[in-house]
Structures are given as C-alpha cells and as structure tokens.
Amino acid sequence: VQLQASGGGLVQPGGSLRLSCAASGDSLDYYAIGWFRQAPEKEREGVSCISAVDGGIYYKDSVQGRFTVSKDKANNTVYLEMNNLKAEDTAAYFCATRANRSPRCKTKWTLVADYANWGQGTLVTVSS
Numbered sequence: 001v002q003l004q005a006s007g008g009g010l011v012q013p014g015g016s017l018r019l020s021c022a023a024s025g026d027s028l029d030y031y032a033i034g035w036f037r038q039a040p041e042k043e044r045e046g047v048s049c050i051s052a053v054d055g056g057i058y059y060k061d062s063v064q065g066r067f068t069v070s071k072d073k074a075n076n077t078v079y080l081e082m083n084n085l086k087a088e089d090t091a092a093y094f095c096a097t098r099a100n101r102s103p104r105c106k107t108k109w110t111l112v113a114d115y116a117n118w119g120q121g122t123l124v125t126v127s128s
Helices: none
Strands: 002-006 009-011 017-024 033-038 045-050 057-059 067-072 077-082 091-097 122-126
Touching: 002 091, 017 033, 017 091, 017 122, 033 067, 033 077, 045 067, 045 077, 057 067, 077 091
Parallel strands: 009 122
Antiparallel strands: 002 017, 017 077, 033 045, 033 091, 045 057, 067 077, 091 122
C-alpha cells in the first residue's frame, strides 16, 4: 500500500486543520493507520492509531480531546482532524502502516520501528 499525506499548513494557535492520508494499491480495510509527527531536532512520535477492525482508536495524551482520527472507506482515506492547535503541535506529520496487512493497532502502537510503509510528511506550523 502507498500512502500520501496532505492538508498541512500555517495556522494560528487555537485554529484547526484536517490532514488526509490517502491510500493506493490496497484497501485500508486491511491496515491499521498510525499518525506520527516529527518536530525539528526531535524524535518522531506517535500521535494516533486507528484500527481497521474492532473500532480501536488511540491518541497521544497531549492531543486527546483535540485531535480526532477517522476513516472514509469509500475514498480509502484516513483523516486527522486537529482542533485547538498549539505551538507545540508544530511538526511534519506522517501516516504509516506496518509492512503486512495488519488491521489492528498494537498495544505499543507508538513504536516507529514497527511501521514500514510511510507517506511523505505534511508540515503543520502553528504560529501567530
């Protein structure tokens, strides 16, 4: 499966953005999708994970209640709705899947090394 993330941009603190992760080559019905971000000079970190089955959805603590992940089966796309954005949310955002058809988020879904298929990043800048 190939992934393409988009939707980043410049937004003021308190603003909102919706990121998209469009998949091609296979159906997202078979994959859990992880959202990650990487700020300058920082390690990549897990933001959210959505399972393809069992309804499992997970968030990093600092985005819980502000970010919402969802899936559009018809368009084979996963979205990350980000509200009440803060300066510390500034980063390049990536979507990813594990190497094989793995429909469930793992318990330790934030482990970057578990993911083999990465879309290109989309930059989110939160600044006044």
